[in-house]
Amino acid sequence: MILDGRRAAEVLKQNLISEFAYLKENDIKPKMAIVLPLSNDASFSYLKARRKIAELLGVEIVEFYGQEDYSTSDYLDIIQKLNDDKSIHGIMLDRPFPKNIDEDQVYQALDYRKDVDGCNPISAGLLLQGKPSLAPSTARAILELMKFYGINLLGKNVTVVGRSRTVGMPTAQLLIKENSTVTICHSKTMNLADKCMTADIIIAAIGKRDFFTPEFVTSKSIIIDVGINYDDLGKMCGDVRKDVYDIVDSYSPVPGGVGPLTNVALMYNLLDAISKQK
Amino acid sequence: MILDGRRAAEVLKQNLISEFAYLKENDIKPKMAIVLPLSNDASFSYLKARRKIAELLGVEIVEFYGQEDYSTSDYLDIIQKLNDDKSIHGIMLDRPFPKNIDEDQVYQALDYRKDVDGCNPISAGLLLQGKPSLAPSTARAILELMKFYGINLLGKNVTVVGRSRTVGMPTAQLLIKENSTVTICHSKTMNLADKCMTADIIIAAIGKRDFFTPEFVTSKSIIIDVGINYDDLGKMCGDVRKDVYDIVDSYSPVPGGVGPLTNVALMYNLLDAISKQK
Numbered sequence: 214m215i216l217d218g219r220r221a222a223e224v225l226k227q228n229l230i231s232e233f234a235y236l237k238e239n240d241i242k243p244k245m246a247i248v249l250p251l252s253n254d255a256s257f258s259y260l261k262a263r264r265k266i267a268e269l270l271g272v273e274i275v276e277f278y279g280q281e282d283y284s285t286s287d288y289l290d291i292i293q294k295l296n297d298d299k300s301i302h303g304i305m306l307d308r309p310f311p312k313n314i315d316e317d318q319v320y321q322a323l324d325y326r327k328d329v330d331g332c333n334p335i336s337a338g339l340l341l342q343g344k345p346s347l348a349p350s351t352a353r354a355i356l357e358l359m360k361f362y363g364i365n366l367l368g369k370n371v372t373v374v375g376r377s378r379t380v381g382m383p384t385a386q387l388l389i390k391e392n393s394t395v396t397i398c399h400s401k402t403m404n405l406a407d408k409c410m411t412a413d414i415i416i417a418a419i420g421k422r423d424f425f426t427p428e429f430v431t432s433k434s435i436i437i438d439v440g441i442n443y444d445d446l447g448k449m450c451g452d453v454r455k456d457v458y459d460i461v462d463s464y465s466p467v468p469g470g471v472g473p474l475t476n477v478a479l480m481y482n483l484l485d486a487i488s489k490q491k
Numbered sequence: 492m493i494l495d496g497r498r499a500a501e502v503l504k505q506n507l508i509s510e511f512a513y514l515k516e517n518d519i520k521p522k523m524a525i526v527l528p529l530s531n532d533a534s535f536s537y538l539k540a541r542r543k544i545a546e547l548l549g550v551e552i553v554e555f556y557g558q559e560d561y562s563t564s565d566y567l568d569i570i571q572k573l574n575d576d577k578s579i580h581g582i583m584l585d586r587p588f589p590k591n592i593d594e595d596q597v598y599q600a601l602d603y604r605k606d607v608d609g610c611n612p613i614s615a616g617l618l619l620q621g622k623p624s625l626a627p628s629t630a631r632a633i634l635e636l637m638k639f640y641g642i643n644l645l646g647k648n649v650t651v652v653g654r655s656r657t658v659g660m661p662t663a664q665l666l667i668k669e670n671s672t673v674t675i676c677h678s679k680t681m682n683l684a685d686k687c688m689t690a691d692i693i694i695a696a697i698g699k700r701d702f703f704t705p706e707f708v709t710s711k712s713i714i715i716d717v718g719i720n721y722d723d724l725g726k727m728c729g730d731v732r733k734d735v736y737d738i739v740d741s742y743s744p745v746p747g748g749v750g751p752l753t754n755v756a757l758m759y760n761l762l763d764a765i766s767k768q769k
Contacts, residue, residue: 235507321613334616335599341615341664342656368679376667378620384620385675389654392679394686394705397663401646403668408672 214362216437216465218354218473221361225477226269228410230486233270244273245303245329245483246295248288250310257462259307266476272483275301285315289322302490303329303483308376326489331383340386347485353478354471355416355437356391363436364414366391372408374398374425374452375418380439384416394440410434425453427460429468434461439471492640494715495706496632496742496751499639504547504757510762511548522551523581523607523761524573526566528588537585544754550761553579563593567600574602581607604767607760609641609661612614625763630661631756632749633694633715634669640741642692642713650686652703652730653696654675658717662694688712695730703731705738710754712739717749 236243244265249260260276267274277291288310295304304327310316325335331349339346360368371393375381387397396410400419409415409429417425422442424450430436440452451467458464465471514521523545527538538554544554555569566588573582582605588594603613609627617624637644649671653659663673676686678697687693687707693714695703700720708714718730729745736742743749 334613334620336616336624337619338612338614338616341619341660342612343654343660344612368681372683376621382619382621382667389660389675389677392677394674394676394680396672396674397667398672399667399670402672403646405647 215461216358216362216435216463216470217304218358218465218470221420222473222477225357225474229266229270229477229480229484233272233480236399236484236487238270241487242273242300242435243271243303243483243487244275244301245305246275246277246298246301247305247307248277248279248291248295249307250279252476263476263479266480272480279311281311284310284313285318288314288319292319292322296322296327299490301327302487303327303478304359305330306332327486328484329479331482332379337378337383340383341391345485347482348387349379349383350475350478350482351380351439351471351483354474355380355384355439356387357474357481358437358465358471358479359414359435364463366393366414369393369413370396370411371414371416372396372398372412373416373418374402374409375416375420375439377418380418381416384418384439388416407430419452421452422450423452423454424438425457427454427457430457430461432460432462435463436461437465438467440467441472492741494636494640494713494741494748496636496743496748499636499753500755503635503639503752504544507548507755507758507762511550511758514762514765515549519765520551520578521549521581521761521765522553522579522581523583524553524555524576525583525585526555526557526569526573527585528557532750532769538734541721541734541754541757544758548758550758557589559589559708561589562591563596566597568598568695570600574600574605579605580765581605583608583757584610605764607757607764609760610657610707615661616657618661623763625760626665627657627661628753628756628760629658629749631716631759632752633658633662633717634665635752635756635759636715637692637713637750642741644671644692647691648674648689649692649694650674650676650690651696652680652683652687653694653695653698653717655696658695658696662696662717666694683707697730699730700728701730701732703735705735707733708735708739709739710738713741714739715743718745719750 225427320332323333325333331347336347373385376399388395406429417440438451438453444450497670601611603611603742609625614625651663654677666673684707696717716729716731722728727746
């Protein structure tokens, strides 16, 4: 089975439409700030997709652009204003930051109640401590995709390959909360193929194209590809080699798998953020 | 081999003595505040051990006692004063709190730079994000015990049984940082014995006496017992049944394993806290 993120996104958007309509009936005007780096092609295409879903849901987006010569304290000033502005419910900081920016200090300054992309250490800490929190949107997108396709996570063995702070680590936490048994693998893991092959579900999140080959899977495997790489022709591809698709029980493709759900997850986070600020 | 926490503590204390002596040569007077619940026997015995190591190292301890009728805001007032007091480098909050206290709010109020028992969500979040942070002292004690006995963690398969915020979860994070491959198991895990048997190292932290029986281990297993339970005669015991000792490669006993190292770990955390406040 293909775990089709575009299809899931279409259905979940309908769900979001009614959730946001309910807010409006209650006189809440959802508003999200995006602090962008210097404009570049990649951020622009992400931005277009975000503007589109925001428009669909009636979420006002305000955009702030960084400047090449911005210092950390310039960023901190922007964040402070957004934290204090009660009309703004969510704040998203886009990377890459201009050079010379202390990324950790910037993330730490963000009000965790408005941290719709789960970057602030308080968001991460509440997640680790098993408390309600805003998770990074990609991690949440992975869970939403599996839930949409009715994949039962309770007691399942999940191997997460990759320990990044935005994908691997928070996804592992969300899975533990769902009562999966989670193995976190990385570049120093021995016998990685074996650890994937014996899992019910594999989360492939290392960012190396064609890394996951048939020896990593069985006919019962569910594999979620979170890699974003480009092939020799410049076409987007994931971490999973295409011939794996013929073997496994289910897979999410790249593009068209987790990707289309990240903005949906972001909007779910915005809903959660709004309910924290009531 | 017995992983003897008392022996490790004796050696590490010598190490701490010279570290703290160095601080004094630099005119730093280490000082730690402990906020205690209503006095009870258990907290008193822990307290005695803490006072003893503090005295040995020349750390001044100030103690604050909660009252039965204390509200959350009474606790928050105490914490605010301790946060603001520049002579105090570390703050430890002892549980159980008086009833009616919002534990999460109290932990969140703690300045994470002084959070020597790693309870604050920022401490937990930095840990999850792979940044330097103060980990809960029991988690750090587990790592210190293994390091003392020269157990190599790189690439090792470690099964952590238990997902508590003070032991299982932070220990898993510390192990990932050490490049172990970590599997986090819990009450919903299937075939738990198998997941332990195939691991190089087992962290037993579920709090059920005699839970880990010979079927969980092999002759190559290293098992760290973090359980604190009591047998029918009221004697302290761990999660590991005694007949496991005869089979495994190495084990930490209860009492005398991780326990004696928790206050050592606390003092290492205090050292780290002091260096953050310089």
